Amino acid sequence: MLQQQGYVVGADIGGTSLRLALANMDGQVLGKWKASTEGIRDPHVVVRLIQEGVDDLLQQSSIPRSLLRAVAAGAPGVTNVDEGVVIATSYLMGWRDVPFRALLEAKLGVPVAVDNDVNVAAIAESRIGVARGVRDFVFVALGTGIGAGIVLNGQIFHGMSWSAGEIGYLLVPGTPVTPVETGEPGALESIVGGEGIKAQWRSVWRKDLTQHPRELVATQVFDYALAGDALARQVLDKSAQTLAYALYNLAIVLNCPLFVLGGTVGMHPALWTATRDILSRRDKRVQPDLLRSTLGSDAQVNGAIHLAIETANSRVLMS
């Protein structure tokens, strides 16, 4: 009975910070922990940080180590979930074929699960977020770049080589069609990603057309659009139009009734409203719901908690 009541830790490995949370087997968060990953590229260092965080969290809550049942982590890259290997991180960390699950299990002595961070966020939306109980949906994370976590039959759909949902590369009307090199922004994210929106603003900016400065971040552009700036509105409209084309395509292919927008750019109310309006005018047969994540930046770490709970319930440590 005590064993059933154990604890798990969920980890969100980002390019700038590592966030951990301790939870009970109901997913209730008992403690949080954070560290900077700025400049850290070595996976062994990340593993040591996670170990440190796990120890701190258990101590803070006076929980004996023996009650830790599993740990799960969201990694910022394509991840082979079966093998627990991070195949490639897209930026900053530069990981290639890192056996992250094995490294963590060796240090922590409990079962570990690893998945891509967007997929982990999609798990959170599916278990405790706005997509709770929805069989098929797509979680779209719009931050600096764009990625999607595809949930089919209640499970993450990973694809043959673990890279399903890399929608930053989608080609829709208005995106550039020139092939891009690995590491460069994809066609869709060059318009609708955080960096793409910054670049759009820079390219249309003229001193006599707006009172706002040439260097803005995406959410500022959207704020100014809402406040009535016509130039910012133009960038918002192009972004929403392009995102709507991409979501429409996903809805066509997957026959998917729900999209959840996450990430700092994706959760902005201006982008959400404009994209929803465009989709509603498009095609009567294809009318997916478009919701904003209510979990926000907690989605990843919450998803990792739920992945850890499911891991504890289904798997014993192979070592």
Place this chain on the structure above:
Amino acid sequence: MLQQQGYVVGADIGGTSLRLALANMDGQVLGKWKASTEGIRDPHVVVRLIQEGVDDLLQQSSIPRSLLRAVAAGAPGVTNVDEGVVIATSYLMGWRDVPFRALLEAKLGVPVAVDNDVNVAAIAESRIGVARGVRDFVFVALGTGIGAGIVLNGQIFHGMSWSAGEIGYLLVPGTPVTPVETGEPGALESIVGGEGIKAQWRSVWRKDLTQHPRELVATQVFDYALAGDALARQVLDKSAQTLAYALYNLAIVLNCPLFVLGGTVGMHPALWTATRDILSRRDKRVQPDLLRSTLGSDAQVNGAIHLAIETANSRVLMS
């Protein structure tokens, strides 16, 4: 043992013809049967035709009725496989919510399965065609219109409301973006479908630019492109480019390693070669194989045979 050796019938319901084939439980075809469906809209008439065809086929092969174990049919529209209901046919027949499985089972007295005809063709490619043994692939049928059968984990992926893979509506660079009404050609098929290619040819045609007539079908345009006609080449290149964008998008979303082209337009060697070349130049990370169906127009009826075999092996008649 005799029961294990029974027989099945596969049916392909088209807008112009109904094709049936009788097979043993290994999928070996023992007889074929065909009737015109020109002008026939009433599903009860189609059911009676199928019954007639089944009787003819059994008699021709001197097989007693008691050895018929199942029948499966591919219908030209969105089909609820669980309920056996054809929700909507896209053209010609105008069916809406037709309980086709129940109608057929009542007439035939054996278990019946119904699915969309493109999905049924994808089953054939998966079981006996060029995609045999491939876990995830997409069968793309290019005829008058465009549809896709998506196979994930060896099974047809149908989507929440049975319309996954309706890729004729995809929006890619170069397709029109105006919303279309139900029944009108979708954005992608208005360029790459048989009718779209005819229309492309008509719109670029000028007497002084080509020796060929203004009214051609898609495969003729492609034939003339192969024979060196520059104007036909231009239409081929635009078609291949647009198709390549669509397949690239599907590969990105589904992380799918194989596409099989079927249908009279899709199987044309000129379109296949040109599309493959464009895809190979696009993105080193995304390089799906592109194969042509070897089953051709037999794919649907063969897929129906295999669906019937699987139905016989897994289901008893509910009546």
